[in-house]
Amino acid sequence: MFFASAEFQTVFAALNTGFVRTLKLFFITLAGAIPLGLVISFGSMSRFPPLRWLTRLVIWAVRGTPLVLQIIALYYVPPLMKLFSWGSGESGRFTAVAVAFVLNYACYFSEIYRGGIQGVPAGQQEAGLVLGMTRRQIFFQVTLLQMIKRIVPPMSNEIITLVKDTSLARVIALQEIIWMGESFLKGNQGYAGLVWPLFFTAVYYLAFSGLTTILLNRLEKKLEFFR
Amino acid sequence: MKKRLLVMLLALAMGLTLAACSGGEDKKPDSSSSAPTASPSAGGESAAPAESAPAGDESDLAYVKDKGTLVVGITNFEPMDYQDANGQWIGFDADMAKAFAASLGVEVEFSEITWDYKVFELEAKNIDCVWNGMTLNDEVMAAMGTSVPYCQNAQVLVVPADKAGDFENLTSLEGLNVAVESGSAGEDAAEALGAATIPVQKQADTLLEVSAGTSDAAVIDLLMAGAMIGEGTSYDNLTYVLNLNTVQGLESENYGVGFRPGSDLVEAFNDFWAASVADGTAKTTAETYGVQESVILD
Amino acid sequence: MALLEVHQIEKHFGATQVLKDVSFELEQGQALAIIGSSGSGKTTLLRCLNFLETPDQGTIKVAGETLFDAEIPAARSEAAIRKKRLHFGLVFQSFNLFPQYTALENVTLAGKLLAKERADYKAGKKQILAEIEAQGRELLAQMGLSDREKHYPHQLSGGQQQRVAIARALALRPDILCFDEPTSALDPELTGEVLRVIRALADQRTTMVIVTHEMAFARDVADQVIFMDGGLIVEQGPARAVIEHPREDRTRQFLSRYAKN
Numbered sequence: 172m173f174f175a176s177a178e179f180q181t182v183f184a185a186l187n188t189g190f191v192r193t194l195k196l197f198f199i200t201l202a203g204a205i206p207l208g209l210v211i212s213f214g215s216m217s218r219f220p221p222l223r224w225l226t227r228l229v230i231w232a233v234r235g236t237p238l239v240l241q242i243i244a245l246y247y248v249p250p251l252m253k254l255f256s257w258g259s260g261e262s263g264r265f266t267a268v269a270v271a272f273v274l275n276y277a278c279y280f281s282e283i284y285r286g287g288i289q290g291v292p293a294g295q296q297e298a299g300l301v302l303g304m305t306r307r308q309i310f311f312q313v314t315l316l317q318m319i320k321r322i323v324p325p326m327s328n329e330i331i332t333l334v335k336d337t338s339l340a341r342v343i344a345l346q347e348i349i350w351m352g353e354s355f356l357k358g359n360q361g362y363a364g365l366v367w368p369l370f371f372t373a374v375y376y377l378a379f380s381g382l383t384t385i386l387l388n389r390l391e392k393k394l395e396f397f398r
Numbered sequence: 399m400k401k402r403l404l405v406m407l408l409a410l411a412m413g414l415t416l417a418a419c420s421g422g423e424d425k426k427p428d429s430s431s432s433a434p435t436a437s438p439s440a441g442g443e444s445a446a447p448a449e450s451a452p453a454g455d456e457s458d459l460a461y462v463k464d465k466g467t468l469v470v471g472i473t474n475f476e477p478m479d480y481q482d483a484n485g486q487w488i489g490f491d492a493d494m495a496k497a498f499a500a501s502l503g504v505e506v507e508f509s510e511i512t513w514d515y516k517v518f519e520l521e522a523k524n525i526d527c528v529w530n531g532m533t534l535n536d537e538v539m540a541a542m543g544t545s546v547p548y549c550q551n552a553q554v555l556v557v558p559a560d561k562a563g564d565f566e567n568l569t570s571l572e573g574l575n576v577a578v579e580s581g582s583a584g585e586d587a588a589e590a591l592g593a594a595t596i597p598v599q600k601q602a603d604t605l606l607e608v609s610a611g612t613s614d615a616a617v618i619d620l621l622m623a624g625a626m627i628g629e630g631t632s633y634d635n636l637t638y639v640l641n642l643n644t645v646q647g648l649e650s651e652n653y654g655v656g657f658r659p660g661s662d663l664v665e666a667f668n669d670f671w672a673a674s675v676a677d678g679t680a681k682t683t684a685e686t687y688g689v690q691e692s693v694i695l696d
Numbered sequence: 697m698a699l700l701e702v703h704q705i706e707k708h709f710g711a712t713q714v715l716k717d718v719s720f721e722l723e724q725g726q727a728l729a730i731i732g733s734s735g736s737g738k739t740t741l742l743r744c745l746n747f748l749e750t751p752d753q754g755t756i757k758v759a760g761e762t763l764f765d766a767e768i769p770a771a772r773s774e775a776a777i778r779k780k781r782l783h784f785g786l787v788f789q790s791f792n793l794f795p796q797y798t799a800l801e802n803v804t805l806a807g808k809l810l811a812k813e814r815a816d817y818k819a820g821k822k823q824i825l826a827e828i829e830a831q832g833r834e835l836l837a838q839m840g841l842s843d844r845e846k847h848y849p850h851q852l853s854g855g856q857q858q859r860v861a862i863a864r865a866l867a868l869r870p871d872i873l874c875f876d877e878p879t880s881a882l883d884p885e886l887t888g889e890v891l892r893v894i895r896a897l898a899d900q901r902t903t904m905v906i907v908t909h910e911m912a913f914a915r916d917v918a919d920q921v922i923f924m925d926g927g928l929i930v931e932q933g934p935a936r937a938v939i940e941h942p943r944e945d946r947t948r949q950f951l952s953r954y955a956k957n
Contacts, residue, residue, distance in 0.1 A: 181483065247515065250522035259469050259524055260509055294792035301746050301786040302806035302868065303778055312805065316796045344512045354474050356602035361483045363476055364631035366606060397795040398850040 181360055182368045189351030190375050193337045196269060196347065200333060203273035208280030215285055233278040239339045242271045246343045261346070268340040272333075279329055287322035288314065320394040327387040334380045348372045458661035459502070462526055468499040471511045471525035473600070476625040477687040478531040479508070490549075490687045491529050497679065498670050513600075514581050517541045520658050527663065528656040531621060533583040538656060543664045547652030548671055548680075549693050553587040554623050555640040556608055556616040565615070565639045577607035577616040583651055584617035587642040593617075602626065605633050617642060621692060652694075697760060699724040699903055700872055705754035707740055707927075714740050715751070716927045722872070722920065725901035729908055729918035729935060733950060737927040738907045742874050745905065746786045747777050758783045758871055785865035789877040791857045793849040799860045800845040803832040803867050810868070828867075835863035839893055855886035859893055873897070875906040891917075911954050915939040923947045 173179055214226035233241070246267040250256045257263035291314050299309035341350040352372040355365035462468050470492075472479040478491040487508045499506035511519045516532075519525045520542060533551060534544055555576075557565050571593035578585040580597035584604075588595050596613050598604055604616035605626065618626075620641070627633040643650055657663045674680040675695055684690040698721035707715035714737045722728050730738045743749040745756065747764070750772060756764040763780045765771065793802050807828045811817055817824060836845055839859040849857055858878055865873055875894065879887040891913050897904065898917045908914055914921055914935060921938040923931045923946075931944045942948045 243515070247518040247522050250524065251518065256523065259467075260507060263524065292790075292792070294788060294790055295794065297748055298788065298792035298794070299806075300748065301781060301784070302864070303782045303810055304806060305778065306774070308809050312809065313794050320796075342512060343515070344510045346510060353600065353602065356600070356606060359474055360481045360485060363480075364602075364605065364626050364633045366609070366632050397848050 178362060178365070181362060182355060182365065182371070185351045185354070185359065186348055186368060186372060186375065189346055189348035189372075192265070192340075192345065193347045193375075194379075196265070196272060196337045196340060196345075197333060199269050200272040200276050200337075201330070203269070204276035204280050207273060207277035208284055211277055211281035212284035212288065215281060216288070230278045230281060233275055234282075238271065238275050238336060239342050241275055242268055242339060242342055245271045264340075264343055264345045268343065268345050272336075272340075276329070276333060280326070283322050283325045283329065284318065286325075287318035290321050291317045316394075320397075323387065323391050323394065327384070327391075330383060330387065331380050334383060335376060348375055458526075458658055458663050459666055462504060462663065463502060465504075467505045467507050468495070468502065468527070469507045469509050469525045470495045470499075471516060471519050471528045472508055472530040473510060473513050475531055475601075475622065477621065477689055479529075490683055490689050490693070491531060493683050493686070494674070494680070495527075495529050497674065497683075498667060501670050501673075502666065513579070516656070520656065526657070527667075531619065531653050532656055533619075533651045534654040535583055535586065535651075538654075541659070542656035543659050543661045544657070545655040545664055545667045546671060547654050547694060549621075549653035549689070550650040551653055551692060552620045552644070552650050553584045553617050553642040554620050554638040555642060556605065556618060556623060556627060556636050556638045557614070558608065559635055559637040562637050562639050568640060569645060571615075574614045575612075577604035577613035579604060579618070584619070584642075587646065588617045590646060591642065605636060608636060609633055621689065624688075698722055699759055700905075701755075701757040702745070703755045703757070705741070705744060705751045705756070707737075707744060707749060707751050714927050715744070718754070718924075718927075718929055720922060720929065720932060722903065722905065724903055726919040727898045727902075727904040727906060727917055728920045728922065729906045729914035730922045730924060731908065731911065731914055731939075731950070732924035732930075736924040738922075738924045739876055741924070742786070742876050742905065742907050745872075745874060746784050747781050748786075782868055783871045785868060785870035785873045787858070787861050787865050787873070787875045787878050789880050791849070791854075791861045791881070793857055793861055793864070795849050798846050798848055799836060799841060799852065800829070800832050802849070802860055803835055803863045804828050806864070807832070807867050832863070832867060835866055836860070838896075839863050840889075853886060854882045855889045858882065858890045862890075862893060862897075872903045872905060875904065875908070877907055877909060879908070879910060909954075911939060911951065923950065925950070 211226060211230065214222055215230060217223045217226070246257060246264065248254075257267040295313055295317065296309055299313050304312070337347055338349045340347050344350070346354075349369070349372055351359075352369035355362050355368040472487070472491070474480055475489070475491075477489050479487060479489045480492075482488050492508065495508075496506050509519075509525050511525060511528075516528045520528060528542065531549070531551070532538060534547060538544060555565060555568075555571075571588060571591040574593050575596055576588045576593035577596045577598055578588050579601040580599065582601065584601070585595055585597060593615075596607060598607065601618045601622055604613070604618055607613035608616045609632075620638075623638045627636040627638065655667055657667070671680070680693060681690060681695055684693040684695070700722040702721070703719050705715050705718040706713070718737075718741060720728075730741065732738045740749060744751050751764065751766055753766045754764075755762055755766070763783060770776075794805065797805060808825060811824050811828065814824070833842070833845065836842060839862060841856060841859055841863070844852060844856060844860075849860070852860065858881075862878075878894065879890050882890065887910070891910065894904070894906065895913075895917050906914070906918065916935075918935040920932065921935040922929055923938060923942070923944070925946050931938055931942060931947045938947065939951065942951060
């Protein structure tokens with residue numbers, strides 16, 4: 172029985188270790204980018220033109236360059252310029268990758284938010300104002316949920332993309348699941364030249380993106396109580 | 399110098415983004431355990447650390463001793479650096495690196511890196527040396543402070559076992575699609591012999607190319623070929639046929655350890671290596687991993 | 697003294713002047729209808745009263761208190777305006793109900809948020825919220841919507857939605873209730889139920905400003921009528937007099953177009 176073999180057990184344990192890193196990166200990116208994206212979207216809609224232009228310039232730069240390049244630049248350039256160091260080893264690599272992912276995804280999210288906020292009819296804001304609500308109350312009590320309803324489908328696409336994009340982290344040797352899968356090609360823990368672990372990683376991605384899709388669909392259903 | 403220019407350009411582009419984003423995102427503080435500041439004994443710490451050049455620190459050795467850890471940049475490369483069943487790094491290079499760190503009185507830490515970025519990793523001080531069966535070619539010698547050669551290697555052509563006969567006595571690789579590790583000595587050799595090269599991320603990936611039939615052949619290190627193909631591996635359908643160094647009429651390649659340019663760790667390593675050869679530990683370690691034929695023991 | 701005094705309001709959108717020297721007064725308990733063709737400035741005037749637009753010139757007073765004076769820009773801060781708006785309620789042409797709240801929640805939301813600013817909120821929270829709920833139910837009952845409290849806006853007809861919007865505007869007990877073409881977005885068979893509700897409010901002596909295209913309704917329900925054209929008040933006076941016996945040519949032309957339709 173292959174699944175009981177020592178080879179499978181060893182590879183399985185290694186892939187799990189890699190997948191935990193993948194998941195950690197995934198959740199930290201969401202936890203950071205979802206609120207930061209909102210801040211950036213406010214910047215891009217600011218009534219103060221210099222802030223608005225600056226924010227849009229940043230969004231353009233981040234969306235206009237490949238994430239993989241941002242990871243490399245963010246990890247190597249600051250220490251090479253003697254600005255600061257990310258720290259050595261696994262934790263330094265992870266911090267740099269996480270910052271790159273949060274920034275990159277926050278910029279993508281901010282554009283989705285902007286579309287969502289601007290898609291809520293102006294009359295909603297006016298109705299709130301006339302009823303003596305503050306802008307903060309209008310945002311949280313009136314606009315936010317309508318915006319969320321609008322952005323769930325495009326956000327779902329981005330989130331599924333993020334599941335797969337985490338694999339880019341291996342460009343600076345963050346040992347996520349694909350890196351671990353590849354390690355058995357070259358030799359790892361006594362096994363060398365194994366091809367199947369690399370392709371077996373697909374099982375993890377499929378399972379996780381499947382689960383994510385189900386949860387996001389459920390959220391979409393939950394928001395169907397109003398139109 | 400070209401590399402320095404590239405780094406500056408990258409920095410400019412990223413600096414713009416960083417500066418612009420810094421309003422919303424905390425800048426990460428220096429990691430206290432490995433902040434790249436000069437040690438007190440180095441003395442030359444300037445008020446603006448951004449102005450000190452990579453090799454400007456008085457003593458790299460003092461820097462490593464001060465932080466108490468030698469970070470060794472590696473890739474997974476049997477039989478030089480690889481993990482045993484418990485996930486511990488072993489191999490000829492790994493064991494010698496442990497001994498070298500012990501001789502300096504510091505801990506050793508292995509950090510897997512992306513091979514293409516080894517010079518960046520060194521200069522950014524993410525690692526203190528590259529010690530991974532690294533061929534001492536012109537590029538490496540120009541960008542790093544390199545040790546004495548400690549091991550000999552050659553580039554070999556890996557082909558499907560059932561077609562091995564077609565490749566014997568070739569003097570040129572023209573008309574062949576040859577998979578190579580991007581940036582490796584094997585890539586240079588394959589190009590010099592007129593092959594159409596297919597650069598991939600890792601030496602191990604080149605074997606996948608040949609096995610899957612997407613490349614006609616691959617060029618990898620002799621040491622690796624010995625460990626990874628043939629009986630008992632997933633690649634028992636592959637074999638190696640040509641020593642490309644011989645075909646080109648070149649001498650064997652030498653492996654060396656790479657440090658930051660001008661680093662006094664080079665000297666420390668050379669002394670350590672001479673002592674290890676003299677007292678026989680280098681030979682014993684080489685025999686453990688079956689590389690005594692390749693390691694330079696005189 | 698009149699409850700509402702609007703004095704020499706001017707408003708430009710870029711180079712276009714949309715309100716020119718608009719002045720009028722409205723007594724407590726009276727209903728004022730503003731009529732005129734599209735683009736005459738009547739909706740802009742209503743939006744100025746509710747601080748959704750800022751006039752370039754003029755003053756607005758309610759019960760003698762100056763709510764707006766173009767000469768005093770400091771009084772236009774967000775916080776200063778927020779309390780002043782509560783003198784007015786506004787019912788929109790397109791209802792603008794909050795889609796994620798039920799009919800009752802729509803009516804009570806703003807009241808509950810305002811209650812948080814009360815000094816005694818912490819101590820009497822339960823009772824205060826219960827009072828707001830009870831008042832909301834009462835208003836919905838008054839609109840004939842007792843059985844629709846828990847419905848979301850998309851489950852209601854246009855006429856029902858507009859009646860919820862009226863209850864929502866009344867919930868904060870404004871001094872003056874404004875309507876911006878309240879039946880224009882409704883199918884003809886649904887306008888009646890909304891007009892009946894407004895008529896009932898007029899019978900209860902609610903002070904109202906109603907921008908409308910329903911001439912018969914304006915004549916029967918309003919006490920005063922203002923006819924606007926090109927940003928100017930062309931004619932104003934008692935409702936029946938202006939609509940049945942207009943003095944100005946422009947008013948006559950406008951009304952005759954309506955009579956034909």
